[in-house]
Amino acid sequence: MARSPNTEARRAEITQALLTVIARHGYEKATIQSIASQAGLAPGLIHYHFKNKQEILLSLIDMLAEVARSRFTRICDAAAAPGLRLDAYLEARLGRGEGAAPDAVAAWVMISAEAVRQEEVRAVYSQVIAQELAMVTELVVAALREQQRDTRGARTLAAGVLALMEGAFGLSSATTAVMPAGYAAKAAKDFAHMAIAAAPPARHAGR
Amino acid sequence: MARSPNTEARRAEITQALLTVIARHGYEKATIQSIASQAGLAPGLIHYHFKNKQEILLSLIDMLAEVARSRFTRICDAAAAPGLRLDAYLEARLGRGEGAAPDAVAAWVMISAEAVRQEEVRAVYSQVIAQELAMVTELVVAALREQQRDTRGARTLAAGVLALMEGAFGLSSATTAVMPAGYAAKAAKDFAHMAIAAAPPARHAGR
């Protein structure tokens, strides 16, 4: 019953291949053939490791969620002061031309379009967005606490920052030569800093 | 004797039908059959009025760009004070649950995914985004002028606001029960107001 050793590796290869193909051609045009040849495998093998194409997509969403989690952990571990973590996070996601990993960004945009269409994808996608929102909220809360500010607006602020990030991803993949260089990281950081500075002071601990 | 042409009306009907279908099923799954039956027409007639499916998509993008332009004109004509126009614009686009026209919003998200895949769509999509950026920039500039602030940061600020808007559209179509209610309009307005308030004073006319 236990999966033989290379199965997990094969699944990861196939999932990674889908990321590459979906970034260029979208999900519908990401044929089993093209995924297989991107992964260097025979077409028939794909359906040995995955029940169907949809399952590869769900696996890819999982993979990207896992990447997001480890990035968050890395940033939390690295940056000493809590107030710097938010900046570090935004820089990591939006700095250097809005996406140092264009394939992953484009794949993510394609996935969000699939989430509009498909109930099942939307459910999983929503969980990843919820996770991302929780992470940004945590960073915002930490920054507010450091400034001894009220944290009740943190989630709404985080939601705005997240929307800005997602929008920047979409625009970087779907447009050419339209958006000003480096606008996204700057806008996200400015927005966060100003909102934190404008937040009311924290209530007393005794409350 | 001769039949009078009705092509323009038919093209508009078909384009509108694509909007409805693409919002629910995406571009690839928006079959000619489904577009035709949504429009109440025979399938073969679609290709009498449009060279191919792609051309309907480009027509839809045109239509949405035209809608954006007329909305902008309406807002500029209505709101007396320049400083109120930006708020009116953001409210119109993001207020009332992020999208009073969910089909148009979802269709727009699907179109941006197609823009990632297809050169030709990307070119047209980029022009519409450029138009939108120009409109937001104009509103931001007006607000800055009203406050006698320097306008040099207007375009970058507008880009951030636009990204936030586009991201909010995507998230509203692709997620369920994740984002806080009403966050988008509030975040966009807060961001704009704070940034305008933080802008340096305008330089003297004498330059």
Place this chain on the structure above:
Amino acid sequence: MARSPNTEARRAEITQALLTVIARHGYEKATIQSIASQAGLAPGLIHYHFKNKQEILLSLIDMLAEVARSRFTRICDAAAAPGLRLDAYLEARLGRGEGAAPDAVAAWVMISAEAVRQEEVRAVYSQVIAQELAMVTELVVAALREQQRDTRGARTLAAGVLALMEGAFGLSSATTAVMPAGYAAKAAKDFAHMAIAAAPPARHAGR
């Protein structure tokens, strides 16, 4: 009931348009649309003047047969000596680069392919070939009589010459830069002259 004046003219225009289109695209790809636009007419008008597409093809074959007849008559009237008529005929059909009217030649090749497929076309095509064979035979007989040779081999010889002509038409339309320049007229004339010279003397009239 009598056809109104311009109907015959319209039918001729449409038939001529088919000749042009069929030469470039073949019969199957000669769409009613393309025939109509070649003739400068509305598509719906075609089926007013012809029952269906096939009827236009039959009309075209008729037209080409008529052209062949009038060419034959012209040559018979013009060349004084009977022996020169055959040469004049071969020169008219094969001289100057195997076909001074490439469209008509190509259309004829397309028609012969349709004759392979369709019983009805084959019947009409066969009649035109029979007419052509009769004309060549008549020219050969005249040449043999002039040389006082037996005419019994005339029909077989004419058939060979006709096959050579038809083959040359096909090769001139279907190949590029393969056949030697001017070979066809030379070969046909040589063949005819040698065969006539080699024919046995005519039997006595009394027989």
Place this chain on the structure above:
Amino acid sequence: MARSPNTEARRAEITQALLTVIARHGYEKATIQSIASQAGLAPGLIHYHFKNKQEILLSLIDMLAEVARSRFTRICDAAAAPGLRLDAYLEARLGRGEGAAPDAVAAWVMISAEAVRQEEVRAVYSQVIAQELAMVTELVVAALREQQRDTRGARTLAAGVLALMEGAFGLSSATTAVMPAGYAAKAAKDFAHMAIAAAPPARHAGR
């Protein structure tokens, strides 16, 4: 473990099926369905072995060219005296009612019509005709040498003989009960013999 490839065999089967279908219905009407059912295969399988329909046609032309080559080789090997080879060749191609293989002949006529329409087919078709011309020329040269005649007119003569052959193919497929029985083989042989006999004597070896 792995399945052994059978693509070459399948391609040959499909190509052969096209020959049969094209002979009766022409290229346009030779639908993928009809080719598949003639070959006893599922329709989808055709496009697994061939990129598109056109590629099957090109494969068929290749096959017919290969048949022509092997026929030529066989004749050259069999007939002892060089002078007999040309007769053997013409008899093989034109004897017994102009085509012992009527399907191949009809298919060839259809292919030549496609060559008129399509650049790519014309290029390949031209090469096959060039090959055929080279073969006939070689046979004519051998016959001229045997009679110690000048060989300079060989290519032009061969072109005439080839045109006669091609014309006879077309007429045999496209007409019924028009051409005299057995005319083609007789005409081609007579033409060749008379032209060879009429050729000037060979120049001296010393040139």
Place this chain on the structure above:
DNA sequence: AATGAATGAGTGTTCATTCAT
């Protein structure tokens, strides 16, 4: 006569999925 929109069957091609080897 003339127009041009409308119809619907048919075509080549794609592709997820299955399966024998």
Place this chain on the structure above:
DNA sequence: GATGAATGAACACTCATTCAT
């Protein structure tokens, strides 16, 4: 595990023909 052939449904698109005007 792995291969690559096989299946069949679905798609965009074409087109002769019809018909209301």
